[in-house]
Amino acid sequence: MKLSGIWELKKIATILGRIALRNLARHKVKTILTSAAIMVSVAVFIFINGWLRGMIIDSRRNIVNYEMGAAKLQTKLYFEKKDEMPSYENFTGWEEYHDALYTEGYVSAPRYVFAGTLSSVSGSAPIVFYGVDPAFEAETMRYVPYVDFGRFPQNGDFGIALGTYAAEKLKVGIPSRPYRQELEDLIALAAADDAEGNFIRSLYTAASKKKSFWDVDKKPTEGSERMILKKDASRSDLARYWNILDASGRNDVRINAVIDIKAAPETIRAGFAGEVSHVNQSLEVKVIGVINSPAPLPNGNTAYIPLDILQDEAGMMLEGAVTELVIREKNAPDSRLPGKSESSAVITAALERGLAKAGYVMPNELVVHTWEEYMQDYLGYEAMENTMPQAIAGLLLLLSFLGISNTILLAIMERTKETGMMRAMGMTDRQMILVYMLEAGFLGFIGSVLGIILGCIINYPMVKYGVDFSAFVDIMGGSGIGFRTTSSFRSLWNIPVIIGSGIAATVISSCMAYFPTHRALKMPITESLRFE
8 A cells, every 4th residue: 555655746846847837838939038037147156156255264264374374372461461462462482382392293483573664765654564484484474485575584683574566555665557657767766877768767657547446536747657566577677776765875774663571571471460561672683575465464564574583682682582482284285274173272282282392391381372352353343244245146046036936926826727727626725736836946957057068168267267366455555355365266066055046946936926825825726717
């Protein structure tokens, strides 16, 4: 009985499915239009999801690789006040922690972070300074090789590497997009003779005469033409150009900062309850490199200076103190986001083991916090930015499903007499509902399959080549659109979403047919047969 009952159910389902497909074939125009609406909705949803997911992953990778590593070792009080950058909440003996982490499979880089003002011959700007150990910084972070002009500082250099936007603001280093008059003023300042002046001019080309949207209402003035540094300029020519500028004093800058020091410093200064003294410090240095990395933070109002020159009174009187130790797992691929092995609990346990092997104990005042704990505000912004476009795409899908519901209702209205005849011949209301649900489900299936194909087609170039929006970032002054990327990003293949959107579109399409069908079937069979 059970086998025969299953066989009968399969037979009925097959018959109802054929009826649904026949109805779709009889009403080709409605089938095509409704399927096309679903196709576009699914394709847009797949594209937007892959696009946003790609931006999110790229931004998170940039945060980890170029800004702050997987985690930081700091004092508890520093983390609590991190937005204030309390440089007096620091610690000494970082070498012990660095060596202990290394024995446990982690690389790390010491930093002393402080705020100050950087002054050049052309003006001044607020800057966040990072005192770093160049070798350990290069081992842990990935921004170090991204020096467009000059080089990254080495131990003993009284020089800094400056973010590209700060360099443009202070008019130091090699200008990439000066106005013609600015270039002529630079030549008058730096060039020793006409030969050097002509050499500098030869490295630039005039920008396109076409006005941008931002300049459409502006009238050209003498010397206002943009000059663009040639992309094919050789490294040797750029090095010669840099030396000319350096010899002119253009790259000479002064650091002015207030260093906060706690009285009677202990090994862990943050644990000392004494008063904080404020010491004004001034340091003459040169800009010896300009950083232009894939992440906005190193390119902004930031400067990197060797940690060793900041130690005594000639520097910043740090006396071996640092504010943080940036941590990353050894040989971690740049494409991989930190996982469980780089969580605060695992790193802390590894640090304690490494210290124990060397005969040390980790002080209670020091804590490890992951990049996610530091970036809570950004992650909240990211979630908001991710939600809005996907909500719009979801609304587009909903409108398509409402269209299906309306299409099914119109189909039922047009086929009222036909529906009455089928009910009079013995087809139950449940079977009629199932026919129309199958019909809507087939519409959803056709549309979602086509949508997946179309979505993959339009997503492919974004995955393979990405989009370069560096020009837009330049217009925005390096701030970009809120995500942590400065030039380009790629979409990605989100397979669960691609498959899931097709399944969801099919199921929801089928379900959307239930309510209009159920309402239409309330009409008595006799009235259905007389319906015109």
